[in-house]
Amino acid sequence: MSEPAAVLDDLRNESDELDRLVAPLPPGRWALATPAAGWTVAHQIAHLAWTDRAAHLAVTDSAAFADDVAKALAAPDTFVDEGAAEGAALPPAELLARWRLGRERLLQALRQAPPGARFPWYGPPMSAASMATARLMETWAHGQDVADALGVTRTPTARLAQIARIGVRTRDFAYGVHGLTPPAEPFRVELTGPAGESWAYGPEDAAQRVTGPALDFALLVTQRAHRDDLALRAEGPDADRWLGIAQAFAGLPGKGREPGDRPPGGPAGEERR
Structure with missing residues (x-):
């Protein structure tokens, strides 16, 4: 943390x-x-x-x-x-x-x-620290909605690491709010940050893995984009299922976004509920 x-x-x-x-x-x-x-x-x-x-x-x-x-x-x-x-x-x-x-x-x-x-x-x-991370995550997510409405493409920053971290930590919560039993084994999540840096979470030898850009992972766990519009890859059935239900915010399961529901020119791969 x-x-x-x-x-x-x-x-x-x-x-x-x-x-x-x-x-x-x-x-x-x-x-x-x-x-x-x-x-x-x-x-x-x-x-x-x-x-x-x-x-x-x-x-x-x-x-x-x-x-x-x-x-x-x-x-x-x-x-x-x-x-x-x-x-x-x-x-x-x-x-x-x-x-x-x-x-x-x-x-x-x-x-x-x-x-x-x-x-x-x-x-x-x-x-x-967790409260501040949650507030940062939500500020970023609602800021994305505002930027999309204004037609503004924001420059990703290293602050995405905070959102990635909370997205990983809320894996079991996302399963729980959907009435599902979380997998017993941890996943490996490997993300590429805005400057090309590598951010990794979970054991290196995990069978279930998620890889891709950190921006896309942030968009996924805040439900600002559908997984089909993002460059995230899941290896293993449990990891694949997680990408369909992931949410980093508290509360009831989010409705998410439909495939293709990103504004033209917006980044590709709530919390508004």
């Missing part, structure tokens, strides 16, 4: 990159539809602000967070959309200010967290 300070820096940088993408937009561009059905650019930023608030509660007020979880369990099919819709109804400048304030409060709370502390979440409890 990454050191908390390093992943918190990555989270700040990922958020700042997305901020630079949306801050100059005129109000009308905030209403652009994104690849997530029913969600505009404003919905994407509102969801990040909403989830940052929930994460801050988890870190600073577990009782209040438990109340939020109870509300989520009472309306599992609508609470994510309702939270995004509430924020998206704000004037863009107000929404942007809310997101900036909330993510800064969360960063400070995570930096001040006691070593070894674990915090409740909608999935398993998480350490400060």
Whole structure:
């Protein structure tokens, strides 16, 4: 697992990159539809602000967070959309200010967290580093939706390593939310980073393997692209099945994207639920 300070820096940088993408937009561009059905650019930023608030509660007020979880369990099919819709109804400048304030409060709370502390979440409890990695993953994923809506091709960065790591670590979770028993044996995942570097996870002699570009793996585990549109290769039936159900985000199984559902010129190989 990454050191908390390093992943918190990555989270700040990922958020700042997305901020630079949306801050100059005129109000009308905030209403652009994104690849997530029913969600505009404003919905994407509102969801990040909403989830940052929930994460801050988890870190600073577990009782209040438990109340939020109870509300989520009472309306599992609508609470994510309702939270995004509430924020998206704000004037863009107000929404942007809310997101900036909330993510800064969360960063400070995570930096001040006691070593070894674990915090409740909608999935398993998480350490400060794990919480920051999850927030980075979601910021990157929703940022991808925004970039696709704007017709922008983002330059991949080494921050993808954080998303790859959480994608590998959530393998068994993905099986579980689909009502499936995870394979007993670990997989080998070998990815090529943006600068040609190699990122590997799992035993070298594993029979089940996944290989390909790190960007494509990030798109897969955040369900921003269908596996048929990505240059990922699975060796072994269990690894092949995983590529059809992988999700790095907490919550119910995502609907994913249909084959060919990437914008023209977009990269090839939620979390919007």
